[in-house]
Amino acid sequence: MTVTAGLLGAALVSIVMPTNPATAQPNSASSWEIVEPAPPPDDFYELPADLASYRPGAVIRSRPVQLAAPPARVTTWQLLYRSTGMSGAPAAAVTTLLVPLDPPGPHRLLSYQAAVDSTVRTCAPSYTLLHGESADSTEPAPIETPSVDRMFAAAGLAQGWTVAIPDHGGIDNRFLTPRQPGWAVLDGIRAAAAFAPAGLAGTDTPVALWGYSGGAIASSWAVEEQPGYAPELNIVGAAIGAPVRDLPAALRSVDGALLGGLIPVGLGAISKDSAEFARTVAGYLTPDGQARVAETRRHCVQQNLTSNPWSRLDQLLRVPVEQALADPVIARELAARGISGRSPTAPVYLYNGVNEEVAPIAATDRLADSYCRGGTPVAYRREELPPALPPQTFTTHGAVYAAATPAAFAWLKQRMTPGAAPMVGCDIQSLPSTSATPEGAAEFGSFLADALPGAVNPGR
The missing domain is CATH 3.40.50.1820 (Alpha/Beta hydrolase fold, catalytic domain)
Structure with a gap:
């Protein structure tokens, strides 16, 4: 790789580096309540009544x-x-x-x-x-x-x-x-x-x-x-x-990696799409896992990666990873993507x-x-x-x-x-x-x- 490539690489790789990984702590909340922040008022985003x-x-x-x-x-x-x-x-x-x-x-x-x-x-x-x-x-x-x-x-x-x-x-x-x-x-x-x-x-x-x-x-x-x-x-x-x-392969691959914070991000995103998936995955998560997933629904990717470096599935789940992935509801939603x-x-x-x-x-x-x-x-x-x-x-x-x-x-x-x-x-x-x-x-x-x-x- 050229020196110029290395400079660009350093800039882009730093996008996902945690700012202070030694002090990153689990979120303190333990409930499964997921409340996304309300967007700031802006009439531009309002939908017309006759959208159809x-x-x-x-x-x-x-x-x-x-x-x-x-x-x-x-x-x-x-x-x-x-x-x-x-x-x-x-x-x-x-x-x-x-x-x-x-x-x-x-x-x-x-x-x-x-x-x-x-x-x-x-x-x-x-x-x-x-x-x-x-x-x-x-x-x-x-x-x-x-x-x-x-x-x-x-x-x-x-x-x-x-x-x-x-x-x-x-x-x-x-x-x-x-x-x-x-x-x-x-x-x-x-x-x-x-x-x-x-x-x-x-x-x-x-x-x-x-x-x-x-x-x-x-x-x-x-x-x-x-x-x-x-x-x-x-x-x-x-x-x-x-x-x-x-997604099953991605979850296994990123498990414990620097960008492991993408695991709770993904689980939270799919939970937004499917209430059934949300209920099912919540049953497999530890209280801390529930809190981490819920918190990702409040932030941008930068904050979520900074807060959750090296996330591991075995720390988020109360059952073996393969057992959760084999659940029919979870398997169906992952396959659809x-x-x-x-x-x-x-x-x-x-x-x-x-x-x-x-x-x-x-x-x-x-x-x-x-x-x-x-x-x-x-x-x-x-x-x-x-x-x-x-x-x-x-x-x-x-x-x-x-x-x-x-x-x-x-x-x-x-x-x-x-x-x-x-x-x-x-x-x-x-x-x-x-x-x-x-x-x-x-x-x-x-x-x-x-x-x-x-x-x-x-x-x-």
Whole structure:
């Protein structure tokens, strides 16, 4: 890995490092009452009484907004739009739209799915990009996730692309919900493409999708649902990094790892979707486990990871892990969030670490195989970065995020190039690191030059 790659890696890996792991303590509450914080008053998010009369993707209302650290020569809007909820009923979501004032080339749209990993509205991009996450945290995070989101948006804006950052959890603020995040992403693209101030070409607009980890879950659902839900959209490619699409494997793999705080986050998120799952999993949790899961429903991912490093299932559960995973209710809900078997029609750049601890590589291998067998053009890159060894003060998940980003962006740029040759077949490679490939190495400098200014927030 180059020195530049290491600098970016240090920045991105530090996102998930606990600020003071030696003093992180269990939450003191012991009841299973889960009370999410009420969102701050904002009429913009209010749904109209006639929501069902809007077609999916229709803009309900819009407003110009000012980001906490706005890029130069960009106008920024937020769109509240009609979408579809987890049960198939009418729902809504918000996307934050960044429109360059002087794009150098044809109008194109990048839909960047952030790794929100929370069920709280003030953790969604429509809020954090404007206000940050500081109000959520009792311990300040070293780098807030909005800084990373602005980095990736800045890289797209530098290409002259309009960038949409949707709240893919929807107005109800879901996480790990099957299908719904894909619908929210697709309807956000519809809304942006039809929004006149964006200056896009409607459904003819070339669109790329990008997401890592929690953002990759939403992106993968979007490309899988697109042929049936939004076939009119012109999605030219999707870069999907470390998608967590096998939750039992992920729970086993992240058990005791630095990012083990994702375990109570996931259990809490699914509990929000299913009252039956919530009751069932509560019966297997210790009082402290119940308290930890309930508390994650009150915070953003940064705070939850800081508060729960190295979480272990055997410390949260009062029964063996495999007994809980074998429960029919738990098994059913985890399976519903697994590999769907649906094949995207858009080309996919899939990447993950061979020694990944959050999204196990075997599951990503199966996802790639599912796409390939269905006829999806796939470029799959398996990064062979080393594993995190005891005492687990390092995250391969974060290292791959940093090292693989430039090559993924280079692939997106190629797919967004006018007249790009169609991609066919499947190309699967295991590499020491895509940062050392010609395309990855060539992209690193320009990506850093374009993206790093987006991480600076002089107002905070």
